[in-house]
Every structure is written in structure tokens, then in C-alpha cells.
Amino acid sequence: MEFPENLKYSKEHEWTRVESNRAIIGITDFAQDELGEIVFIDLPAAGTNVEAMETFGTIESVKTVSDLFSSVSGQIVEVNSALEDEPEFINNDPYGDGWIMIVEMSDPNQLDDLLNSSEYQNYIEEEKQGD
Amino acid sequence: MYGVHKEAGARFIPFAGWEMPVQFSGIIEEHIAVRSSAGLFDLNHMGEIEVIGDGAEDFLQYIITNDLNAIGDGDAQYTVMCYEDGGTVDDLLVYRINRERYMLCVNAVNTEKDYLWMVKNSKGKVQITDKTADYALLALQGPHSKAALQPSVKGDMDGLKRFGFILEEMNGAEAMISRTGYTGEDGFEIFLPSDKCSALWKELLAAGSEYSIKPVGLGARDTLRLEMGYPLYGNELSQDTDPLEAGLGWVVKMDKGHFMGRDALLSLKEQGTVRRLVGLEMIDRGIARHGHRIFSDEKDVGYITSGTMSPSLKVSIAMGYVSSEMAKEGTVLEVDIRGRLCSARVVKRPFYKPSSSGG
Numbered sequence: 001m002e003f004p005e006n007l008k009y010s011k012e013h014e015w016t017r018v019e020s021n022r023a024i025i026g027i028t029d030f031a032q033d034e035l036g037e038i039v040f041i042d043l044p045a046a047g048t049n050v051e052a053m054e055t056f057g058t059i060e061s062v063k064t065v066s067d068l069f070s071s072v073s074g075q076i077v078e079v080n081s082a083l084e085d086e087p088e089f090i091n092n093d094p095y096g097d098g099w100i101m102i103v104e105m106s107d108p109n110q111l112d113d114l115l116n117s118s119e120y121q122n123y124i125e126e127e128k129q130g131d
Numbered sequence: 132m133y134g135v136h137k138e139a140g141a142r143f144i145p146f147a148g149w150e151m152p153v154q155f156s157g158i159i160e161e162h163i164a165v166r167s168s169a170g171l172f173d174l175n176h177m178g179e180i181e182v183i184g185d186g187a188e189d190f191l192q193y194i195i196t197n198d199l200n201a202i203g204d205g206d207a208q209y210t211v212m213c214y215e216d217g218g219t220v221d222d223l224l225v226y227r228i229n230r231e232r233y234m235l236c237v238n239a240v241n242t243e244k245d246y247l248w249m250v251k252n253s254k255g256k257v258q259i260t261d262k263t264a265d266y267a268l269l270a271l272q273g274p275h276s277k278a279a280l281q282p283s284v285k286g287d288m289d290g291l292k293r294f295g296f297i298l299e300e301m302n303g304a305e306a307m308i309s310r311t312g313y314t315g316e317d318g319f320e321i322f323l324p325s326d327k328c329s330a331l332w333k334e335l336l337a338a339g340s341e342y343s344i345k346p347v348g349l350g351a352r353d354t355l356r357l358e359m360g361y362p363l364y365g366n367e368l369s370q371d372t373d374p375l376e377a378g379l380g381w382v383v384k385m386d387k388g389h390f391m392g393r394d395a396l397l398s399l400k401e402q403g404t405v406r407r408l409v410g411l412e413m414i415d416r417g418i419a420r421h422g423h424r425i426f427s428d429e430k431d432v433g434y435i436t437s438g439t440m441s442p443s444l445k446v447s448i449a450m451g452y453v454s455s456e457m458a459k460e461g462t463v464l465e466v467d468i469r470g471r472l473c474s475a476r477v478v479k480r481p482f483y484k485p486s487s488s489g490g
Contacts, residue, residue: 036350037159039440040418040447042471058469060418062158062439063350065469084416 001029004095008111009120012053012069015095016114023072023111026099027059027090030124035061038087043079043101050076050103052110057100059090072110074103132173132267135329139346147239149176151349158350162442165314165355166485169273170347171335178242179262179322180235186255187231194249194391195225196374198384204229207294207309210382212245213392217373217399221245222364224311226296234307234322236268238364252391267328271335272318272347272355274487279339280319283331284308288319293488302327313352315359317487354439360410360450360480366421366436367408367450376404376452378480406433407458410480411466413447415473419466425451426465426472432457435466441482448482449475 003009008016013031017024032038040060050056055067056076079101083089090098105111115123133150136143141152152173155161164170182191192199197210206227212220221241226234237245246261253259271280277288286297286308296309304324312318323331336344353363362368362377374383375396383396413419419438424431438449449466457464462477 036154037157039159040416042417060440062354062442063153065418065420 001033002095003029003117003121005117007095007117008071008114009117009123010053010069010071010114011123012071014069014071016071016111018108018111021105021108022077023074023103023105024099025071025101025103026094027068028120029094032091032094032098035059035064035066037061038090041083041087041090041100043083044076046076046078048076050074052107052113059087068100070103071114072103072105073107074105076101077104078102132175132329132332135332136173136346141346141348144349146349147176147242149239151176152346154348154350155346158348158354159442161345161347161351162354164343164345165273165316165347165351166443167274168342169271169275169279169339169344170351171332171339171344172270172272172347172352173328173332174268174270174320175325175328176239177263177268178237178239178245179266179268180237180242180246180249181260181262182233182235182249182257183231183260184255184257185231186257187233189255190253190257191225191233192387192390193254194252195223196383196390196392196396197225198387199225199227200387202227202294205295205297207296207311211368211374211379212248213374213396214370215392215395217375217392217395218370219364219368219372219374219377220248220370222362222368222379226307226309228298234262236320236322240365265325266322267325268320268322269328269332269335270312270318270320271339271344272312272314273316273344275339275342275344276316276318279335279342279344280308282338283334302330313361314355315361315481315483315485315488353437354442357437357439357448357450358441358443358481358483359485360482362408362450363437372452373399373404375399376406377408404455406452407455408436408450409453409458410478410482411435411438411449411451411464411475412478412482413449413466413473413475414463415475416447417466417468417471417473418447419449419451419468419473419475424467425453425475426467427457427462432464443483450480453477
């Protein structure tokens, strides 16, 4: 399982890649593996405002429905519409083709609340032991 | 079996007191293996109840709704058991070994309830025994299941007709092999003593490797049965639903003589059912799930019992109960998916036509 060093991670299992004032957001390798094969994703339209740590959509595997949480606040400038027809991109390439949305950040300081790669890996180890 | 499955990378869920594998390599991959080749299921959680004695046939004719006169020795029959008011106790398979010896395969969650119900209502010379702990059950399903199974059994699987079964000795114990299943594909189910189970599991996986046979968990078992529109107890069937509205009128034989629930079912049949189980195909994007409400012109007309993204058809399918006047094929309804109203069309079941059917 991979957790690239150049990404930020949330405890809700989203990753965030920062490009100037924009945050590209997806779900982590761990999250896609836990969910299993993704069969459906419900996303808001571009232009919608999202709030950090609030739900912005849902993702469904064969058996489960899960909420998606934004790692930052701001306005969605683009959603990955390819996922509508090929949600399995999230399983196959969670940090690449499986990206979910791009947010124009209203408060980049929120990035400081996120975890780095090794902190996130420690966090999921703790979660697993809590099972 | 837990250790064997754990080794194979299975994920488990607690189910009716058993730790059962929900998936091995992935639900969709396993599902497709069953549709295109073969898959092996561990169904140890299913209940086995034996009914023996002079009065076995008469008692079963009374407790189930289907007519056992339609089958002979070595045949299995799908049926339901009903309460006096027509509500469903369980759906099950009855295996007729001979006139005085039957084996019933019942749902795991219902095993104890079924057993107690049968004991409470038993009559005549009959002995009812819960054999669940003694028996293991494996299912081999898919177009290549016959070829994959044949090397492990003595009997000629080609000659076994759909819903037929044979008894034969397997590793020094009596096993029952039937051409039955819950996937719609050609397939077999093998009842054998629990201590022989993990050896046979490994043997079948090894023998079937040339057909790319895969171990299959309960997740794919559910998507496979859903594509066929088969009911599942707890979803489509319950104490509060009768077999007629569930579309199982074909296993309710009114003219076989008196049986438990007959009076209630006969009057329901004469009045016409208030609601019906239908197949739904989503028109809008979204997956309808168990419990979602169904609307027509803002009026609540029913609820979803099961739903999934069909791995074979790649469309979102569901089943649900709707008012009978809404049950006509082609009717467009709306499903409330977490606050979003999504259009769906009433379609015929099964949703999917299997390539193999067996026998």
C-alpha cells in the first residue's frame, strides 16, 4: 500500500495535493482497499462550495455507502467526471486517475490540520488495532 | 474453515453466529468468475434439518406450501413454510431421500426458529433433528462447475438433472451432491460431514484451477442472486410478507389438501394482493438500497428490499414491494436515495439471463 510523501492526509482517509491555491482531493489507497470495488460515486457540481471536514458526496462499493469529506474549505472548480462511468479508477489508481475534485481553497491554513504520510500511516495502524 | 479462508485473503463478517467470508479477491471479480467459469462457496452457515419417520411425508406436506407429490426419491424441491396467517417462516429446499427420510436446507438466520416451528407443529410418527453442526455445505457454481466437480465424485454429474441429487461416499463418509444453487448458473451443492469440508474445499480449488475457479464470498452470492431476482429471507421475505406478494405463488399448491397457512393464502389469492414484489432498473444515477422508500407522484407506494450495481449488466438494479397497481412492467417510479428522488422503471425478473442453466 502506498502513501506518497508529497500528499497531505485526513483522518477521514482523503488525500490532498496542493498546487498553489488549489487542493486536489481523492481517497487514499487504504480507503479504497477497505471499501472494496467502487461501483458508484455521487459528486456535487463544479461551483459548489464545500467546508473542511464536512461531507460533499457519497461513494459506494457493492455492499457499502460512505460519505466523502472535504479536507479543506473553498469552491469546487472541477470534479472528475470520468468517475461517473469508471468509478473503478479509484481502486486502480487512487492518487492518479482516481482523483475526485479540485477545490480553490478559501483558507489554506487548514492544510496544517492534515497529516503527513508517516503520521497517516501511524494513524491507520492504530485504527486497525482498534478493530 | 476460518483458517483456510484467512490464508486465501478473505474478509469476514459475523453472520447468524458464524464468521463467514464476505469476499476473497473482490466481489465483482468473484461474481464474474461464477458467470463466466466457476466459483466455490463455503455455505457452512446454512441450516440442515432432518425429518425422518413413517409420517415424514404427511408432516412435510402439512408444514410446507409446495406439493411433495411432484417429486420422487433423489429430487429436491424449492418451497416456503408459512404461518397460519400466510406470513413466511422461511424459504427452503426439501431433499427427498426416500418417503421416510428428508433433509431440509434452510436459511442460517432461521435455523433455530424453523426447527422450533416444526417441532411445535409436528404430528404423526416423525423425528425432527437439527443437523446443522454435523454438516458442511459447499457450492460449486458456474458454466464450468460440472467439469470442475466431476474428478472429485464417483457419480456421473452429466446424468444428474437440475434439482436432482445423489448420495455417495466421499472420504469415508456419506455426502449428498445436488444440482442446485442460488446463482442461476449450472451448479452443484455438496453436503458433507463438517470434518471433511476443508479437504474437499482445497481439492475442488486445485482440481478447478484449469478453469480459473475462484473462492467466492457472501458478497457475490448476494449480487448473483439479485441479478436472478431471487428473494432473500430478511429482505424480500419475512414474517410480514406472504409468498403470493413475493411472487412465489408457484410454490403454493392450493389443491394439494390442507396445509399450514392455506386458508389465509387462499383468501389473499381471491382478494388479490395489495402489494407486489417488483424488479426495478434505475433510470437516474444511483443505487437503491434496502429500506429506501418508493414514490409515485409524491405518494409513498412502497420500499426497496435489495439493490445493487449489477456486475454483469453494469446497471443499477433493485427489488422492492410496491402497491399492486404500480407493479406493471414499464411503470416509472421514484426511489428516495438519501433525500434524492431517482427515477426507476419496473422491469421483469430475472434481470440477467445466465449462459448455463444445467441439467
